[in-house]
Amino acid sequence: MSQKTSFLDLIKELAKIADRGWSEVATHLPPxxxxxxxxxxxxxxxxxxxxxxxxxxxxxxxxxxxxxxxxxxxxxxxxxxxxxxxxxxxxxxxxxxxxxxxxxxxxxxxxxxxxxxxxxxxxxxxxxxxxxxxxxxxxxxxxxxxxxxxxxxxxxxKISDESLKEAVRLFNQIRKRLRTLYARMRLDPGRLPGKGLAQIVQAGYLMDRDQYLQLLTGLLDSWPDQSAGKTPEVPLYLSGNIVHSGDWFSLIEEAGGRIVYDDLCSGARTLRLTIKEEGDPLDALVDRYFTNYLCPTKHQGIEAHQELLLKEVQESGAKGVIFLFYKYCESYYFDYPDLKKLLEGKGFPTLLLEIEDPSQAREQMKIRLQAFVEMLS
Amino acid sequence: MATKKTAPKSYREIESVKAYRRLMQGYYLMATHPKWFGKKTAWITSGGPVEPLYAMGVLPFYPENYGAMCGAGREAVSLCETAEAQGYSRDLCSYARLDIGSSISGKGPLGVLPKPNFLVCGNNICGTVIKWYEIQARKFQVPLFFLDTPFIHKELTDHTIQYVRRQMEEYVAFLEKACRRPFSEKRFLKVSARSVEAVSLWKEILELSRSRPAPFAAFDAFIHMAPIVTLRGTGWAVRYYKKLKKELENRVKNGQGAFAREEIRLIWDNIPIWYDIRNLSQLLARHGAVLVADTYTSAWTLKPLDLANPLESLSRSYASVLLNLGLEHKVANMSELIKQYQADGFIMHSNRSCKTYSLGQYDLKKKVTELTGKPGLIIEADHTDSRSYAPSQVEKQIETFVEMARTR
Incomplete structure (x- = not known):
């Protein structure tokens, strides 16, 4: 199997896992x-x-x-x-x-x-x-x-300290590879569509984590050395809660944009959960929620969400920010006006997309996305 | 006017309402002009511990109470629209939206509200207030004290009490810093004693409606609850509730109900539909139905403070308010109200603006009916945003429900 074939096979396998319904998840449980x-x-x-x-x-x-x-x-x-x-x-x-x-x-x-x-x-x-x-x-x-x-x-x-430390190492390794994956996507953006990235991340929530780590490692090892070439898309940052479907990334790409980083609860935000492997593992598990900002349902000072989002957007190289929120998600909608004001004040235009049922009505958002991307081009 | 004499009134006015109005006018005069009275003001959530504020001589202002005032006065929608124009979603709590709108426009029944000196937010009533108070803390650039009371699905654990108690100590330190003077234990005990007395009086007042006919309808309680929320811990609240209680005891003695007809007794669940109280009250009265109790105003019958250990009992009390309790507790509470008030059924307001109150109401209704045999009705509205309310539909639902309850 050539390196390229292996890479594509792994992408396909992870996409297949991400698309599993619960009945399929149930039949693929690790023994x-x-x-x-x-x-x-x-x-x-x-x-x-x-x-x-x-x-x-x-x-x-x-x-x-x-x-x-x-x-x-x-x-x-x-x-x-x-x-x-x-x-x-x-x-x-x-x-x-x-x-x-x-x-x-x-x-x-x-x-x-x-x-x-x-x-x-x-x-x-x-x-x-x-x-x-x-x-x-x-x-x-x-x-x-x-x-x-x-x-x-x-x-x-009984959960032994050793088994907990082993689990900590496993999840840290997974996050380390996901971080590398995000970095590769920035360097070689034409290699993989955004939907593919979303599916790789999502697959990890629905399968045995040891197997997931192997797949991620294989994927990075088989990543072709030569860049797939520059893409013309407008770099965007995606901010929001859970996005269950990679189709949102496709929609953004069809409109001419490309997500260079995100703070999705189902995406890059979870990379903040990486913890130290020394010392008491329970302490480390607890401490990470106090040293990282994760969710607007929590209070970590009145500026925490704003400060972190602005920093990440600035570092990402994005030209604009798309907010993709579930309808009725109070915490996000309360934060939104001040976040929008802050980002736009710093020169990052924003677009809010509201999801009621993620499996429907995406097309109607396409025009808004196209107009937004065109404005940034 | 001649028309007033033609039809006898079905509703019996509460005489103490004049004293109530004077009291609340006095309170709002102080709240809107704190400097005249040499007071600092703090905005505080409705479930927040107010006793330490009064002990420090700080005047509390309740945006939620203000929201109710805006709703009842039908001024909420335009204030909400001001917030919506700034990007706040219409799906957000309308109390928060109107408060934010009022802060932006300086409009509302009290005009421009004075800038608070600091904010005190307790999440024992909902998670909404966290975001709302963060927004206002950024806007006013004032300190925010946040009291975190973890939700109680089943039981209040020791480590939860300790967590809340330690925060109460921080709260005291925060107040000392904000007010630049030491916290007086003696004064706090005095305020707490008044709070205990006011809460007891309020509880006794509400319990008077266990009598048939009920002397004090839930619609009355929605109005007369303002002092137990805003003035808890003051002598004013104690004096007022003594007066009200005396009047209502006389009603009980004379067999007088709040309404001339009381054929069906009902319990209300959730925050009132403030802009339609009068209409709903009249509608029920026309059908001989009276709301004799509710889960909302009874939430201020807090567990009594133990004056020997006030901070600990303050923690226990504020951590376990009804809205911070799980569905199992809410089922027990509603079933108990039905039993104690000999109710024939219950009406639940599914309130778009209050998820913490409204999530689980379908299961609550089913469980309570299974336990008590009494029917329940769920109506959809919003506590202050009348745009999310279809009155004729709700009226029809209530009419059908009352007739159904009558035949059971």
């Missing part, structure tokens, strides 16, 4: 690992991994909403609606448990509805404090993480 679901980067995946599970992230699979309507009002984001739909339909019955983390009001409500339905044998509500710039919150969260560890141990057996 001996227990599938546990989670939603949010505030759940320490490393702890789930060390407990012998395969952590599977719920991130808005395309599904027709019908059962969830009997439980949720219309003004909930599609992530919550689709996840509850999957749950009520029984698509997630293969999971042996779920870990919720305290983030937004809608997620808190979802966790309670999930409990009432009681379809899964294990549910843990990890109470992530909101005031993440306080040492008091750090002490509190350390106890919460210890409680999660104890709950997992009760169900699955």
């Amino acid at each position: 001996g690992r227990i599938p546990i679901g989670y939603f949010c980067p505030y759940v320490p995946e490393e702890l789930l991994q060390a407990a012998g599970t395969v952590p599977l992230r719920l991130m808005d699979m395309p599904v027709k909403i019908s059962h969830a309507q009997a439980h949720l009002p219309a003004y909930c984001c599609h992530l919550v609606k689709s996840s509850l739909e999957n749950y009520l339909r029984g698509d997630l019955d293969f999971l042996q448990g779920i870990v919720f983390s305290q983030s937004c009001d809608t997620m808190k409500g979802l966790a309670d509805i999930w409990t009432i339905e009681g379809r899964l044998p294990f549910q843990f509500n990890l109470m992530v404090p909101t005031r993440l710039n306080s040492p008091l919150a750090r002490d509190y969260f350390r106890i919460e993480v210890e409680n999660l560890k104890a709950a997992l141990e009760k169900k699955l057996g």
Whole structure:
């Protein structure tokens, strides 16, 4: 197999994994690992991994909403609606448990509805404090993480320090490769469409992480030496919450833009979760949430979101910023006007795209994207 | 006027309302002119610990209470539109939008609001307030104290109490720095004692409506709750509620209800639809239905403070307000209200502006009906933004529901 063929095969394989529905995910579980679901980067995946599970992230699979309507009002984001739909339909019955983390009001409500339905044998509500710039919150969260560890141990057996350190190394390696992948994409942007990058990242949430690391390593090792050539697209930064579908990247590229970096909750933002491998692993898992800004549902000072976004946009080389938000996501929409004002004041035009149902109505956004990209060209 | 004499009124006016108006006018005079009274002001969330503020001589201002005022006075929409023009989504909480709009335009029932000296935000009522207060802290460039109270799905744990308690100590230090004077334990105890008394009085007032007929409807409570929110910890609130309680006790003694007809007793869930209170009240009255209790105003019947250990009990009390509790607790609370107030059913306001109150209402309705046998109705609206409200549809839903409750 030539180097080029191998690279393309790996891309295809990762894309296939990213496109799996829950029934396919269930049939591709690694032997001996227990599938546990989670939603949010505030759940320490490393702890789930060390407990012998395969952590599977719920991130808005395309599904027709019908059962969830009997439980949720219309003004909930599609992530919550689709996840509850999957749950009520029984698509997630293969999971042996779920870990919720305290983030937004809608997620808190979802966790309670999930409990009432009681379809899964294990549910843990990890109470992530909101005031993440306080040492008091750090002490509190350390106890919460210890409680999660104890709950997992009760169900699955003792989690040794060594297994936790091993999981930390594994996830660090994954993030290191993803970081390299983002860097390669900047140097060799014609090699892979944005959709391909999104699928590579997404695949990692739906599969065995050891296997994922192997695939990522293979992909980087087989990355062709010669650049695929310069692309004419306008460099853009993509800011938002979860993007379940790589089709958004395609749409941006069809309009003549190209995402050079993002802070998506399902994307580059999770690279901030890399932790030190020395010392007490639980401490390291806890500390990272206090030293990095992750989510606008949390408070880390009144300027934290603005400062970090501006810095990343400036460093990315983007000419403009696209905000891609789930409709009804309060935390993002509250921050948006001030972020927009700040970025535009610094010479970065912005465009807001609102997603209600990610599987629909993309075409109507194409014209807005084209106009935006044209303005930046 | 002659027309007033033709039809007997079904609603019995509360005489204390005059004292209520004087009290709230006095409060808002101070809140809008703090310098006249030599006061610092703090904007505070409705579930925030106000006792330490009063103990420091700081006047609290409640943007949510102001939001209710704007909603009831039908001034909310234009203020929301001002915020929307700045990029704030219409899907955001309308209390926040109108407050932001008012800060931008300087308009609203109280005109230009004075710049607060600092902000105090507690997320025991929702996550919305975190973002809202961050925005206002950036706008006014004033310090923000944020009290984090983790949500209680099942039970209040010891480490949660300790976390909140340690933050209360930080809160005290924050106030000392902001006010440039030491915190007086003695004064705090005095304020806390008044708070305990006002909360007890408010609880007793609401409980009077367990009588048949109910002397004090939920629509009355929506109005008369203002002092327990804004003046909790002051002698004014205590004096006012003593007066109101006396009047209502007389009603009970004389068998007088808030409404002349009381055939169906109902419980209300969620924040009121402020701009349509009068209409809904009249609609229910026409059908002989009375809202005898609600989950909203009863949220200020906080767990009593232990004066021997005020900071600890303040932490426990503020960490476990109804909106910070999971669905299991809400089911128990609503079922208990139905039982205690001998209600025939309940109306739930699915409030676009309050996800923390509204998420889970469908399951809540189902569970409460299973437990109590009483029917529930969910109506859709927004607490202050009337653009998200279809009154004729809601009226029809309520009429059908009341008739259904009557026949059960």
